[in-house]
Amino acid sequence: MSITLTTGQDTLQKFIFDNAAVRGELIDISATWRDVLSRRDYPVPVKKVLGQMTAAAALLSANLKFNGSIVMQIHGDGPVNLLVVECDADLRLRATAKLVDGGEVADDANLTALVNAHGKGRFVITLDPADKLPGQQPYQGIVPLDGNEVATVIENYMLRSEQLDTKLWLAADDNVSRGLLLQKLPYHGGKAEATPLNEEDALETWNRAVILGSTLKEQELLETGIDVLIQRLFWEETIRVFDPLHPQFHCSCTREKVGNMLKMLGRPEVDSVIEEHGVVAVNCDFCGQHYEYDKVDCAQLFTTDAPVEVLIPAGDIKH
Structure with a gap:
């Protein structure tokens, strides 16, 4: 087992246990995370949760x-009403959080206090194909928040919705975002994607991998590079590592997408803003890009027959 990392780049390292149905990934996405934070300022507990979600x-x-x-x-019902992270097939990411106006975030607030104060928080995963067929809708899974940590919520979702045993260890602060994922590969007709000697051996290897992963402490994850971690955690195991991948920050907002958002609001709403302010101004919640639409621009929006398709809000209209 040898790992060569590129200095200065975020890195996602995949690995698999030989002769066992267990795969893993370690990620250091700190540069991307700092790029996200350079655009917005959040309370410390929000940084921690959103950084964990990004990893x-x-x-x-x-x-x-x-x-x-x-x-x-x-989607939350506490002082934070929305946390969003989007990642495409090339591992290009963007992330944002929306806080309730006037909401107070305690310095020691956990996930429940932030977004599930009254038990109405929801966790949503959407898979949105880039090459959708006509009429095809994105796949979306929605479940109640089940857990006080981001990792626990995702583990429960993966087990219930995808029937995959998954374990996550996540850590983030205002400078670093890292994570470890272990996943038990599914069996198909008695065989796993990575064929073990037998199912009993596969279960034993999975349990041992989880025990090793559970020795990882949050501070250790924050302070230790993933090249060191993978050898420290699994030095007694026979694992294969793959070529590293390199995530990066990227915002997919465009003038066309923002225009689609305005069309979803409806012409009366847009016309009222034009009448009062002369322009509709929108700032992207993810990257801060500023867009403006005057009376002529807005009239053209509502005379086109182009379909409206917006997956998540592009930003807030500035009155």
Whole structure:
């Protein structure tokens, strides 16, 4: 087992246990995470949760076998009403959080206090193919929030919705975002994707991998590079590592997509803003890009027959 990392780049390292139905990934997405934070300022607990979601989205996306994006959302009923991370097939990410106006975030707030104060929080994963067929809709899974940590919520979702045993260890602060994923590969007709000696051996290897992963502490994950971690955790195991992947920040907002969002609001709403302010101004929640539409621009929006398709809000209209 040898790993060569490119200095200065975010890295996602895939690996698999030889002769066992267990795969894993380690990710350091700190540069992308700092890029996200350079555009918005969040309270410390929000940084921690959103940073963990950013690492998790990349970890899950790396195993998707389609050309499209995964959008991970937590809709909340606490001082935070929305957390969103989007990651495409090339591991290009963007992330944002929306706080309730006037909402107070305690310094020690956990996930429940942030987004599930009254038990109405929801976790949503959307798989949006880039090459959709006519009439095809994105796949979306929605479940109640089940757990006080991002990792627990995703583990429960993967087991219930995808029938995949998954374990996650995530850590983030205002400088670093890292994560470890272990997944028990599914059996098909008595055989696994990575064929073990037998099913009993496969279960034993899975349990041993989880025990080793569970020795990883949050501070250790924050302070230790993934090249060191993979050898420290699994030095007694026979594993194969693959060529590293390199996630990066990328915002997919465009003037066309923002125009589609305005069309979804409806002409009366847009016309009222034009009448009051002369222009409709929109800032992208993810990257801060500023868009403006005057009276002529808005009239053209509502005379085109182009279909309206917006997966998640592009930004807030500035009155």
